[in-house]
Amino acid sequence: MVHRRALPEPLQHTPFTRAEARRHGVSRKRLEARDIVRLGHGLLASSSVDTGWPAGFDEPGHGMGxxxxxxxxxxxxxxxxxxxxxxxxxxxxxxxxxxxxxxxxxxxxxxxxxxxxxxxxxxxxxxxxxxxxxxxxxxxxxxxxxxxxxxxxxxxxxxxxxxxxxxxxxxxxxxxxxxxxxxxxxxxxxxxxxxxxxxxxxxxxxARCRVGADSPPETLTRLALVDAGLPEPAVQLKGDPSDRFAPAADLGYREQKIAIQYDGKHHRTASQQASDANRDAWFQERGWLVIRLTSLDLGQGFSRLIHVVRRRFEAHGNSATA
Incomplete structure (x- = not known):
């Protein structure tokens, strides 16, 4: 069994440079041992150090944690x-x-x-x-x-x-x-x-950034409506501003009673689907048109949404242009 001298405490839990190792009295031979990992950019680390990102982070292209x-x-x-x-x-x-x-x-x-x-x-x-x-x-x-x-x-x-x-x-x-x-x-x-x-x-x-978009698809939804010549929808539109328990639509038009929801990946869980159903029922019981979007709509450039919103505007006697 090979017995290696332990690295100094400051170097045991983090990557370090050769210069830092020398300042702590680590020899060149010790740095060539198999338990030392070369990370690139002049960095070394003990093989026991987790140099990645915490859970939930996408690995960056450069590979550095x-x-x-x-x-x-x-x-x-x-x-x-x-x-x-x-x-x-x-x-x-x-x-x-x-x-x-x-x-x-x-x-x-x-x-x-x-x-x-x-x-x-x-x-x-x-x-x-x-x-x-x-x-x-x-x-x-x-x-x-x-x-x-x-x-x-x-x-x-x-x-x-x-x-x-x-x-x-x-x-x-x-x-x-x-x-x-x-x-x-x-x-x-x-x-x-x-x-x-x-x-x-x-x-x-x-000039086109807004507060309240929870995901890139929601931003793309808003931009698609505007680029189609429709009025800009409100973001995080609360069904009843006077009721703190009233749900909010991702996007919507209050006068025309249009509530637009984009269903991302987190909407696939049973608890989220139940919450979505209650939210949609609240709007529908009060005469709102609820339009739920998915990645399929995103891939089709939101053509269905644009068509439905334009027809709703026309049914309410409103101009369907911004």
Missing amino acids: RLSLAALARQFPDAVYSHGTAALVFRLPLPDIVASDTTIHLTWCSGTGAAQRKGITAHRSPVPEEDRVQFRRLPLTSPARTWVDMASHLDLTDLIILGDAIVNRPWDQDRRVDGLATLAGLSDALLRAGSVKGVRNARAAL
Whole structure:
């Protein structure tokens, strides 16, 4: 049996660099032992260290977990994670081609030299203190600044989806809590960034971002209705604003009594289906038209929804154009 000298306590539970190992008196030979894993980017770790992401996180294209990113950040104290790398840490929705990016994005905020290293996409740009955060113990551009940075990498629709996800008020234990930023926060970050690449795209997206979209398909539903020439639906439309127990529709039109619900994957459970049935019954008993959408509607460009909503507007004697 091979008896190896234990690594120093500070190195046992996190990735580290060779320089850090030397500072703790670890020999080169010890670092070549089989229980030491090479993670890339000059990082090593004990094979007993879990370097992945917690449950629920999609594996990023660059393959580096939070502990590895934290160790890498120690090498570059003047930089922050940015662009798609920051967005994935915040668990924000990105197109597959961006989410699968195999490089790590770092932005150097000062005049210091940016690291030109394989696997790292280096950016140099002023990042005011208001646009930097520590999240999951990582130095990151704020969600709002990340949105600004992604304006030159995403098309208009994907940037609206990203903005909606940032300003959304998500559910937490049956109540809504504040999102990662506000619409005003996105605007302020854009102003602080100045004439960055993609600024026109960002301005156009900001005008169409809304609070309350619980998923990218809900954002796409809203955009499809507007792009079809219909009035913009309200988001998280409460059936009766005066009744705190009244359900809300994902999207809807109060005057025409149209409640639109998008059924994502979480709607497949028995408890959620029962809740959905009670919600739909509440609207239907009061004369509302309930339209439930699925991924099939998404794949068909919401053509059925657009047709039904337009007919409902006409039946109510309303113009079916915005």
